[in-house]
Amino acid sequence: MILPSKHISQERALLTIGARILRRLDHPKTVSAVWEEFSARAGEASHTTPSIGYDYFVLALDLLFLMGAIEPRDGLLYRNAP
Secondary structure: OOOOOOOOOHHHOHHHHHHHHHHHOOOOEOHHHHHHHHHHHHHHOOOOOOOOOHHHHHHHHHHHHHHOOEEEEOOEEEEOOO
16 A cells, blocks of 8 residues: 555555655645645546545555654644755
């Protein structure tokens, strides 16, 4: 589920979803704002990108937090420096 495998495509792996989330976190945003951008862009590229539900989105946020890539503060998500 975290990495692509025989049964999980690269587009549905949490690491890939997390990378797509990080691209949208150029400045601090609420979870709702990131989700709206994420789902709107996925809808635009629906022929190449599979639809990702909110549950996978939240799991990817959890993974990013555990990896230290993002940090929630005062209701906003901050991208940590690499």
